[in-house]
Amino acid sequence: MGFLDGLLGHGSDLTPAEVNEQLTGILTQGESVQVAFRILRDLIVFTDRRLILVDKQGLTGRKVSYMTVPYRAITSFSVETAGSFDLDSELAIWVSGRAEPIRKTLKRGANILAIQQAIAASIR
Numbered sequence: 001m002g003f004l005d006g007l008l009g010h011g012s013d014l015t016p017a018e019v020n021e022q023l024t025g026i027l028t029q030g031e032s033v034q035v036a037f038r039i040l041r042d043l044i045v046f047t048d049r050r051l052i053l054v055d056k057q058g059l060t061g062r063k064v065s066y067m068t069v070p071y072r073a074i075t076s077f078s079v080e081t082a083g084s085f086d087l088d089s090e091l092a093i094w095v096s097g098r099a100e101p102i103r104k105t106l107k108r109g110a111n112i113l114a115i116q117q118a119i120a121a122s123i124r
Contacts, residue, residue, distance in 0.1 A: 013038040013111070019045055026052065026066055035118050039106055044091075046118045051093075053102065067102070069095055071122045077101075079116045091115060 016033040023033070027047065035046045041061050043054035051074070055065040073095045080090040089112040092101040106112055 014043070019043065022054070023052070035114075037111065037115055039104060042104075044104070044115060046122060051119075051122065053104075069093065069102070073097070074119065074123045077116075077119050077123075079112050081112055093119070 014036040016036070019033045019036040020027065022043070023045065027033070028049070031047050031049050033045055033047050037044045041056040043052070045052040045054065050071060051069040053067040053069070055067070057063040057065060075094045075096050077091070077093045078101075079092075082089045089106040091104040091106060091112065094101045106115075
């Protein structure tokens with residue numbers, strides 16, 4: 001099975017079946033979703049081949065941006081958990097060829113540690 005199998009059921013907000021429906025036409029033949037997390041309307045999806053960041057835009061969310069990051073392109077990442085006065089957690093992923101990191105802000109209660117584990121397991 002995939003390298004993220006140990007994380008399935010441990011912090012995933014969505015089941016692979018739910019995400020497969022939402023990513024019809026995006027996933028390649030034979031590609032399988034390992035772990036997925038919902039951030040408000042957006043998704044962070046770990047497949048057996050890549051990281052997919054899904055950004056639903058606008059009031060209706062009908063406009064959707066998909067960013068694919070091959071695991072080999074991730075050079076480093078950081079997570080910042082929510083504190084007493086700072087209610088948001090933050091995720092930053094540095095990708096080769098980009099000067100600025102990809103940043104995601106997560107609301108209190110988001111499973112930032114499971115996301116960190118999924119990234120760490122994928123960039124071995």
